[in-house]
Amino acid sequence: MAVRKSFALRIDAKTLAAMQRWAKDDLRSLNAQIEFVLRDSLRQAGRLREPENDQDDDSTE
Numbered sequence: 001m002a003v004r005k006s007f008a009l010r011i012d013a014k015t016l017a018a019m020q021r022w023a024k025d026d027l028r029s030l031n032a033q034i035e036f037v038l039r040d041s042l043r044q045a046g047r048l049r050e051p052e053n054d055q056d057d058d059s060t061e
Helices: 013-025 030-044
Strands: none
Touching: 013 030
C-alpha cells in the first residue's frame, strides 16, 4: 500500500464549493475527489509513473 501524507490546502471558496458538488455527484468524499482529479490530471500530462499493480485503478479487469 502506498504511503499517504497529509498537508494543508488553501483554496478559494468557489473552487471548494465546486469540488464539493462534484464529489457529491460522484459519491466520493471531498478528499477522494481531489486525489482523483489530481491523479487524472497527472496521468493525462504524462507526469505520473504508473506502478505495475495500481491498486487505485478504477477498472475491474
